[in-house]
Amino acid sequence: MPVQYYIFLSIALFCIGVTGVLMRRNAIIIFMCVELMLNAVNLLLVAFSKMWADAGRVDASGAQIFVFFIMVVAAAEVAVGLAIIVMVYRNSQSVDINIMNRLKN
Amino acid sequence: MLTVLLILIPLIAGLITFGLKGSGPKALGLIASLASLAVTLGALFQFRTAPASLQFNASWIPQLGAQFSVGLDGMGLMLCLLTSISFLLIFIVIFNREYERANSFYGLMLLSQAGLVGVFTAYDALLFYVFWELALIPVYFLCSLWGGEKRIPVTFKFFVYTFAGSLLMLVGLIYIYLQSPDHSFSYASFTNGSVAPQDQSWLFWLFFVAFAIKMPIFPFHTWQPDTYEQSPTPVTMVLSGIMVKMGLFGVIRWLLPVLPKGAYMWSDVAIVLSIIGIIYASCIAIVQSDIKRLIAYSSIAHIGLMSAAIFTNNELSLQGMMVQLFNHGINIIGLWIIVEIIQQRLKIRNLNEMGGIAQYAPGIAIFLVTISLANIGLPLTNGFVGEFLMFSGLYQYNVWFMAVAGLGIILAAVYTLNMVQKVIFGQSNALTETTTDLKANELLVLSIIVVIILVLGVYPKPMLELVSSTTELVNKVY
Amino acid sequence: MFTDTELLSATTPFSYFPIVLQLIAALGFVGITMLATHFLGPKRKTSDKLATFESGIEQKGNARQPVAIKYFLTAILFVLFDVEVIFFYPYAVNFKELGWDGFMAMLLFVAFFMGGFFYILKKGALKWED
Amino acid sequence: MNIDWFFILEKIVLISGVLVISLVVAMYSTWGERKVASIIQDRIGPNRAGFMGLLQPLADGGKLFFKEEIIPGSSNRFLFILGPSLAMIVACMTSAVIPWGDTLTIAGHSISLQIADINIGILYIFGVVSLGVYGIMLGGWASNNKYSLLASVRAASQIISYELAMGLSLIALLMMTGTLSIKEIVEQQRHGGWNVLYQPLGFVIFLVCSFAECNRTPFDLSEAESELNGGYHLEYSSMKLGFYLFAEYINMFISSALMSSLYFGGYSFPFMDSLGLAPNLVTILGTAALFIKIICFLFFFMWVRWTIPRFRYDQLMRLGWNYMIPLALANMLVTGAIVLYRSTH
Amino acid sequence: MNALISTALSGVVMMFAGLFVSNKQRIKYIAIVVVLACLVANLAELSTIEAGDRTLYGMITVSRFSILFNAIALGATLIFFLLSGSAFENVGEHVADYFALVFFILSGITLASTFSSLLMLFLAIEIISIPQYILAGSDKKTPKSSEASLKYFLMGSFSTGILLMGITLIYGATGTFNVADLGLGAGKVNTLALCGIILVAFALSFKVSAAPFHFWTPDVYDGSPTVFTSFMATVVKAGGFIAFIRIFHGAFIGERISADWQLLLAIITAATLIIGNFTAVFQQSVKRMLAYSSIAQAGFMLLAVVSVNTYATQGIVLYAAAYSIATIGIFAVMIKLKDYTFDGFNGLARTQPVLAVTTAIFVCSLAGIPLTAGFFAKYFVLTAAVKQGNLLWLVIVAVICAAISAYYYFRVIIAMYFKQGEAETAPITGGFKVMLIITAAIVILLGIFPGLLLQLI
Known part of the structure; x- marks a missing residue:
């Protein structure tokens, strides 16, 4: 399949993620949208890696290594993020980011 | 080396003063200012014999092409002289005053002296900027700590105003620095005309605003009357006697030679602003009833005339203006001292509540009259020489300007004499009847001032000679 | 496309094609069974039946606690x-x-x-x- | 577009076959379980429906269809249905990469008895199996029942804990084989020896983890009747309950198949290449061998269930984290060192 | 290299120190010794790169500049530990873990100053960010803290996604992650690459809290435990900037491509300056004021990013040092106070003259008054921007904002010196005062002789 398909798919996924982050109010859903963004990037990286490999670059596998790094970092983020969300939930019985305006004043 | 000493004496003395207790600060302040005066006189002597030896260069930030470069020319020497005399006089006058946290007060005073001398001696643009700011900080603290009721917002305004102005100047300095072929802040590379004329046009404003705020010129003057009013009088003396001269000095040293074409382009605007300032300040002064504010506005008017004179591109008026730098400083300090004395005695500043002091304190009356006349510029007083030269220069530049500015003289006479009349003549009241006459230290200070007024009024030649070298230099470039 | 050799060589995306088929089969099986049991079973709902089971005692509060x-x-x-x-x-x-x-x-x-x-x-x- | 319809047909037949066999095996596992239990406990077990109760599973299955479908009022309806469906789908999907046998040649077409020989078969299995946790979690959470929730949380953390050790134990195997394709691993064993000979420790760890992954005793904490009333599917009835039960048995079946393939040679049997039989016959015999191995494993699963008591939860977690993981790592390092040593000397 | 390894190991050491050492005081001392060791290890590498920059597998490049920056970051951290290390105890139980997280952040910063591959840039940014999320929420009992943490986390991970997309697009356009090989300057501007650059700019703006991506900053800085706010607003922010400047000056330079992002960044800079300064004016809490001021200061540092010349790189180093030290100092004093509003500082000059004087010096440095380090920091970034030529409007905006900044900074001085009141403080030890004085002395020394630092570059 042409690389454009992957590019469009991942851009679409990324945009869905961005929209989700900006529109949704539930911390967990926002977080999932962020993960969606990261995975869109992963897909795109692999697609580009294939593209450049086809174009004859020998170091194109670097992008796939990058994907691994993203996954690891995403995992670390998940770990921290879930812990934070659990903590917030236990503190305020809610993960709605709108009610967290106590900080504002 | 003497030049460095001139900065170091007040600086070190100031720092030491912070740690002193009791009457130590007072004594040290006096000693330091005496020493400064002595050094200044020494420098004056050396200036006649070996002027080059007053230059001092040391490495500071080689990466930037900034040097610790200080030196004294005629104008600088004159202003240093003014500074050392003024501080000495101030310290003598307030010798019998008790200030809360005296060590901080005297320390800050001395630090501001160091900053002022630094400004007058710096021959490196960055150094000049540093001193320029440095002179401001102690004064800010002095006003805020020992000033009147509304001191905090007022001095804050003053600080932010001047700080903003000087930051603009910093941008200008940086721009010129980057334009200079050898990437140096030295005076020489600033004045060698490497700035393109189209750049000079806008750079002029960066500098001019900074200096105009300091002088202050209409419409940048709004901080000034409030600050003068709210500051403790010794600080007001420093502000009006010396600090405003920083602005004028800045124009002569760092604006005209550096951006001659820019100054030429905008001289009309600058003069018009100055003249508006004269008339505006004089009119307000006439209706003022607070004596401190009155003198503050009168200072705006006088400074306006001086700044107008700078931009006339005329050797005569420039020379007159420089002499006036000194004379105005002496006169205004004299006035402030008298105000301080009156305020000390009566605890009021409202002119309408005063009157008849002449009967009870003839000494005050005599000195007030003398100094006021000098301030108006009566012939045979020191003010006359400068004003005459400035007016003649202005006349050559544009007769209409001169005519309007001349109106200022008349107005000055009106409000000054009005003040004199209200304070010392007229009906005395219960309050003014208690006025005691001058004490020894006050008498001494005022006498010195009057002597200076008269001597320079009759024999201004040494002053004119002192500044002539600077005038020539400026005129050559301009 | 869709030839034996292409599908059997494990490097193309098409070698995953049978998995898609199996997914369809599994979905179909599950879906049909679910529907079947839905229609085949009797429906006699009572409120007791629909209450959550707590070993026979009255239901207390929400189960979804941390x-x-x-x-x-x-x-x-x-x-x-x-x-x-x-x-x-x-x-x-x-x-x-x-x-x-x-x-x-x-x-x-x-x-x-x-x-x-x-x-x-x-x-x-x-x-x-x- | 040139579509190979025969190929598709072949795959559809194979998939249907595998699915049917999975279900049948699962059904008869229930029968087997009861029989094994009865033998071990010295009783008779199911014997009414058909010969030796062989029709019992069919009766049970049919019954589930006709039971009333109850969805508790306070539950989340969508998730409540999704849970068992997901569990079942996942169970059905894992079989896709198991090589059930070598290739058959029919009418010039060579037919692989593996649904999809992808080069990352093991990763595929891990990926799909970890989805199974969702089935349990969703079911337990959607029921809105305290027992269910607790059971599903227990099950989830148990499964994920043992997945780590499971993954680690396989790495040693991969170091030896150098491939992630299950078919290739089996083929290597066909020519070399069975992997269990070289990886005994790895196998044991994998076996233990399989027990935990399938929620089998002694790791069936999530279904501990005595404390949780039946676990995460407490609120389920009719075929939805059936799905959970079936899924569990299918998982058992698949892990048996996987263990057979990875450690016991899969469809290969001793001397299979030296008997000089027709290739198709060898293939059929190989498949039969695989199923024998699978049945042995299934029996082992049941044997253990009726022999060993249940762990306490803290013991279970301690075993998983404190012993299994370090052991698997050590196994990996030792294997690595030995393999490298042998290849360089 | 040394710095990277030593800081990462230090983090591990601190983690385990927490397991074996129960005395919190002792943990602090361990942390101080360890950070000193890192500093020494970092400087020891200076001799090995005499011959030139050292590149490691195309991933990181150690240069004089990076070592110097790391030295500043480590030095600032040392000061931070010395001044505020004991405040860690007040946050929660896991003191050693907090120190460990700080060290991990430091290793991220060292990576940010040495990366030569976009992969390492990403890692650096993440290693800096993730521990911060934890630190922000480390005060588990306070809802404010956990909310700050959640906000920071959500926004931070969002920006990470943006950053990654940017990097990926750049990769798609160029086929390499290596900063040196990107070759964006040559030839026509690639739209894909430009999009990537813009996304990277947005993401990094997020991380350094530049407007309009700054909105998380005040809440997070306000909600986090003060001692960590101090670190987050200083050293960490400097780390973000070093990444910013290295990627933009190192990789995205070209005839046209620079102009494209320069305008964008110039607008961001102006917005940051204006928003940061104007909103800081209205704050009643010093902590919140410092949060906004950190945005404002970020605006000044962005000036260095916008202008591509040597003054900018020198400026960012000087700025990082000046800003970090001064802010750490103010925070250290603030932690000792009972009340974080301006009124809480009232009369501090009378009750604690040493604290007041040093705070005044720090505040002056932040405002950019001459003879403090802050002046030369501002001087350099302004020079860089003036040198750029087409950014004079931005310079003017910057200096006006600098004047405004004097307004709110001096409110602290006004409160301390000119207002009546009895500022309540926690007990102040002599050692703390000595440390404050030393810190203030460093600020002044750098203000008089910035050459001390510059000659190292």
Whole structure:
């Protein structure tokens, strides 16, 4: 399949993620949208890696290594993020980011 | 080396003063200012014999092409002289005053002296900027700590105003620095005309605003009357006697030679602003009833005339203006001292509540009259020489300007004499009847001032000679 | 496209095609069974029947309360360690080509892994008895 | 577009076959379980429906269809249905990469008895199996029942904990084989020896983890009747309950198949290449061998269930984290060192 | 290289120190010794790169500049530990873990100053960010803290996604992650690459809290435990900037491509300056004021990013040092106070003259008054921007904002010196005062002789 398909798919996924982050109010859903963004990037990286490999670059596998790094970092983020969300939930019985305006004043 | 000493004496003395207790600060302040005066006189002597030896260069930030470069020319020497005399006089006058946290007060005073001398001696643009700011900080603290009721917002305004102005100047300095072929802040590379004329046009404003705020010129003057009013009088003396001269000095040293074409382009605007300032300040002064504010506005008017004179591109008026730098400083300090004395005695500043002091304190009356006349510029007083030269220069530049500015003289006479009349003549009241006459230290200070007024009024030649070298230099470039 | 050789060589996306088929089959099976049981079974609903079961006593409150934090901790630790385990896979597959150098690098990795492991053990993250 | 319809047909037949066999095996596992239990406990077990009760599973299955479908009022309807469906789908999907046998040649077409020979078969299995946790979690959470929730949380953290050790134990195997394709691993064993000979420890760890992954005793904490009233599917009835039960048995079946393939040679049997039989016959015999191995494993699963008591939860977690993981790592390192040593000397 | 390894190991050391050492005081001392060791290890590498920059597997490049920056970051951290290390105890139980997290952040910063591959840039940014999320929420009992943490986390991970997309697009356009090989300057501007650059700019703006991506900053800085706010607003922010400047000056330079992002960044800079300064004016809490001021200061540092010349790189180093030290100092004093509003500082000059004087010096440095380090920091970034030529409007905006900044900074001085009141403080030890004085002395020394630092570059 042409690389454009992957590019469009991942851009679409990324945009869905961005929209989700900006529109949704539930911390967990926002977080999932962020993960969606990261995975869109992963897909795109692999697609580009294939593209450049086809174009004859020998170091194109670097992008796939990058994907691994993203996954690891995403995992670390998940770990921290879930812990934070659990903590917030236990503190305020809610993960709605709108009610967290106590900080504002 | 003497030049460095001139900065170091007040600086070190100031720092030491912070740690002193009791009457130590007072004594040290006096000693330091005496020493400064002595050094200044020494420098004056050396200036006649070996002027080059007053230059001092040391490495500071080689990466930037900034040097610790200080030196004294005629104008600088004159202003240093003014500074050392003024501080000495101030310290003598307030010798019998008790200030809360005296060590901080005297320390800050001395630090501001160091900053002022630094400004007058710096021959490196960055150094000049540093001193320029440095002179401001102690004064800010002095006003805020020992000033009147509304001191905090007022001095804050003053600080932010001047700080903003000087930051603009910093941008200008940086721009010129980057334009200079050898990437140096030295005076020489600033004045060698490497700035393109189209750049000079806008750079002029960066500098001019900074200096105009300091002088202050209409419409940048709004901080000034409030600050003068709210500051403790010794600080007001420093502000009006010396600090405003920083602005004028800045124009002569760092604006005209550096951006001659820019100054030429905008001289009309600058003069018009100055003249508006004269008339505006004089009119307000006439209706003022607070004596401190009155003198503050009168200072705006006088400074306006001086700044107008700078931009006339005329050797005569420039020379007159420089002499006036000194004379105005002496006169205004004299006035402030008298105000301080009156305020000390009566605890009021409202002119309408005063009157008849002449009967009870003839000494005050005599000195007030003398100094006021000098301030108006009566012939045979020191003010006359400068004003005459400035007016003649202005006349050559544009007769209409001169005519309007001349109106200022008349107005000055009106409000000054009005003040004199209200304070010392007229009906005395219960309050003014208690006025005691001058004490020894006050008498001494005022006498010195009057002597200076008269001597320079009759024999201004040494002053004119002192500044002539600077005038020539400026005129050559301009 | 869709020829034997293409499908059998394990490098193209098409070798995953049978999996898609199986997914369709599984979905179909599950869906049909679900529908079947839905229509075949009797429907006699009573409120007692629809109440959640609590060993015969009255239902109390909502069940969805936070459970012990230990479970979350386990989940978080799993995420972290699982990702580290994933790193072993590409290494294991290419292990012979990488030789002793790769082995040393892996030893370092294992050392860090064990460092983290030891840390959480000492921190009591896995201590279930209070 | 040139579509190979025969190929598709072949795959559809194979998939249907595998699915049917999975279900049948699962059904008869229930029968087997009861029989094994009765033998071990010295009783008779199911014997009414058909010969030796062989029709019992069919009766049970049919019954589930006709039971009333109850969805508790306070549950989340969508997730409540999704849970068992997901569990079942996942169970059905894992079989896709198991090589059930070598290739058959029919009418010039060579037919692989593996649904999809992808080069990352093991990763595929891990990926799909970890989805199974969702089935349990969703079911337990959607029921809105305290027992269900607790059971599902327990099950989830148990499964993920043992997944780590499971993954680690396989790495040692991968170091030896150098591939992630299950078919290739089996083929290597066909020519070399069975992997269990070289990886005994790895196998044991994998076996233990399989027990935990399938929620089998002694790791069936999530279904501990005595404390949780039946676990995460407490609120389920009719075929939805059936799905959970079936899924569990299918998982058992698949892990048996996987263990057979990874450690016991899969469809290969001793001397299969030296008997000089027709290739198709060898293939059929190989498949039969695989199923024998699978049945042995299934029996082992049941044997253990009726022999060993259940762990306490803290013991279970401690075993998983404190012993299995370090053991698997050590196994990996030792294997790595030995393999490298042998290849360089 | 040394710095990277030593800081990462230090983090591990601190983690385990927490397991074996129960005395919190002792943990602090361990941390101080360890950070000193890192500093020494970092400077020891200076001799090995005499011959030139050292590149490691195309991933990181160690240069004089990076070592110097790391030295500043480590030095600032040392000061931070010395001044505020004991405040760690007040946050929660896991003191050693907090120190460990700080060290991990430091290793991220060292990576940010040495990366030569976009992969390492990403890692650096993440290693800096993730521990911060934890630190922000480390005060588990306070809802404010956990909310700050959640906000920071959500926004931070969002920006990470943006950053990654940017990097990926750049990769798609160029086929390499290596900063030196990107070759964006040559030839026509690639739209894909430009999009990537813009996304990277947005993401990094997020991380350094530049407007309009700054909105998380005040809440997070306000909600986090003060001692960590101090670190987050200083050293960490400097780390973000070093990444910013290295990627933009190192990789995205070209005839046209620079102009494209320069305008964008110039607008961001102006917005940051204006928003940061104007909103800081209205704050009643010093902590919140410092949060906004950190945005404002970020605006000044962005000036260095916008202008591509040597003054900018020198400026960012000087700025990082000046800003970090001064802010750490103010925070250290603030932690000792009972009340974080301006009124809480009232009369501090009378009750604690040493604290007041040093705070005044720090505040002056932040405002950019001459003879403090802050002046030369501002000087350099302004020079860089003036040198750029087409950014004079931005310079003017900057200096006006600098004047405004004097307004709110001096409110602290006004409160301390000119207002009546009895500022309540926690007990102040002599050692703390000595440390404050030393810190203030460093600020002044750098203000008089910035050459001390510059000659190292």
